[in-house]
Amino acid sequence: MPAPPLRVAVVGTGVIGAMTAWHLAARGAEVLAFDAYGPGHDRGASAGGSRIFRTAYKEGASYVPLLRRSYELRRRLETESDRSLLTLCGGLTLGPPDHPDLRAVRRSAAEHGLDIEVLDAAEAGRRFPQHRLDDDEIAVLDRQAGVLRPEPAVQAALARAQTLGAQLLPYHQVTGLDERPGGGWRIRTPRATYDADHVVLSPGPWTGSFERLAGLPLRGRRITAAWFAARDVAAHRPDRLPIAIRRHRDAGFSCFPVLDGAAVKIVPHHLTWPDTEDPENLPRGADAEFAQAASAAVARLLPGLVPHPVRIGVYAEAFSADDHALLGPLPGARDATLLAGFSGHGFKLAPVFGEIAASLVTVGKSAYDTAFLDPARFTA
Numbered sequence: 001m002p003a004p005p006l007r008v009a010v011v012g013t014g015v016i017g018a019m020t021a022w023h024l025a026a027r028g029a030e031v032l033a034f035d036a037y038g039p040g041h042d043r044g045a046s047a048g049g050s051r052i053f054r055t056a057y058k059e060g061a062s063y064v065p066l067l068r069r070s071y072e073l074r075r076r077l078e079t080e081s082d083r084s085l086l087t088l089c090g091g092l093t094l095g096p097p098d099h100p101d102l103r104a105v106r107r108s109a110a111e112h113g114l115d116i117e118v119l120d121a122a123e124a125g126r127r128f129p130q131h132r133l134d135d136d137e138i139a140v141l142d143r144q145a146g147v148l149r150p151e152p153a154v155q156a157a158l159a160r161a162q163t164l165g166a167q168l169l170p171y172h173q174v175t176g177l178d179e180r181p182g183g184g185w186r187i188r189t190p191r192a193t194y195d196a197d198h199v200v201l202s203p204g205p206w207t208g209s210f211e212r213l214a215g216l217p218l219r220g221r222r223i224t225a226a227w228f229a230a231r232d233v234a235a236h237r238p239d240r241l242p243i244a245i246r247r248h249r250d251a252g253f254s255c256f257p258v259l260d261g262a263a264v265k266i267v268p269h270h271l272t273w274p275d276t277e278d279p280e281n282l283p284r285g286a287d288a289e290f291a292q293a294a295s296a297a298v299a300r301l302l303p304g305l306v307p308h309p310v311r312i313g314v315y316a317e318a319f320s321a322d323d324h325a326l327l328g329p330l331p332g333a334r335d336a337t338l339l340a341g342f343s344g345h346g347f348k349l350a351p352v353f354g355e356i357a358a359s360l361v362t363v364g365k366s367a368y369d370t371a372f373l374d375p376a377r378f379t380a
Helices: 015-026 061-081 100-112 121-127 150-163 204-209 288-301 347-363
Strands: 007-011 030-034 051-053 086-088 091-095 116-120 138-142 146-148 167-169 176-179 185-188 193-196 198-201 218-230 243-247 252-256 263-268 305-320 326-329 336-340
Touching (some): 007 015, 007 193, 015 150, 051 061, 051 243, 061 150, 116 121, 204 218, 263 305, 288 305
Parallel strands (some): 007 198, 030 167, 091 243
Antiparallel strands (some): 051 146, 176 185, 185 193, 252 263
């Protein structure tokens, strides 16, 4: 008689948990997917209408194989779900040529033979007049880059997981996790108690809600985005405006093309991302000082936008001490896998991170070298 399928509880169904649930269900696991809110909600890190995908990666060349696999898996999910989740429109990194981020992007591209182009200020201004460059700046164009749609991606992954047999449990806030003496876990919610052979923790900014994570260097931070109306909407759509990361002495930000028919999204990097211990009570807007500072950056560097935000959104994300994710066995526990602390750059990697987690859960290893992400690096 065949053994029963492995019963896995996935706690948290933002993009990381959703992709993990999809891969686990595809491998035949019996999946219980818990979330305090509904699929694709706006309370955590997997919200905001757009995310960046890129392969020339300033965070390090070791990510490039993972990004390539993530691209393949996202296209697979598009096919399986019949939804458009990624639009390749190219990606720009703009700033002084000696800025660490521009040097890192060029280094990772050189190491992996990526298709990039380096433009001086005059050529960048001619081809991408939406950006104002100083004479001493350059632009690095990554052709294998584009814009992701976060909420549909979460919903598509969870829908596929459900089609493959996963049980989705939205509005089931996990209030307790207990290791069972004989192995496995007991998961408590206000509605019911569930048992599982293995637990996957993907809590996003709610890391502080779980006592088992208290010893790890994880902190929630508040990220604020602002949308600015485009004077010429057609010039700011994905077919003419790549995603961009700007590094300038006056400002730094991520920039996203128009997806809503009217406005360009900016996520300022030069303004404070304050710590937050309570993602349940985020402010739903920003103060006048933030809006004024963001407006000044737009007026200085993005001449095609009306320099006053028409919308502001506030989200939360968990950051690690070294700004790299914690992905691997949960230190000090059995039958538990942790995916946390993605530090603002996990969304683009979510499909492959979910695949890696599913491999670790079901066979105890992965085909990818993720030793640099092992949570044990903070407990050794």
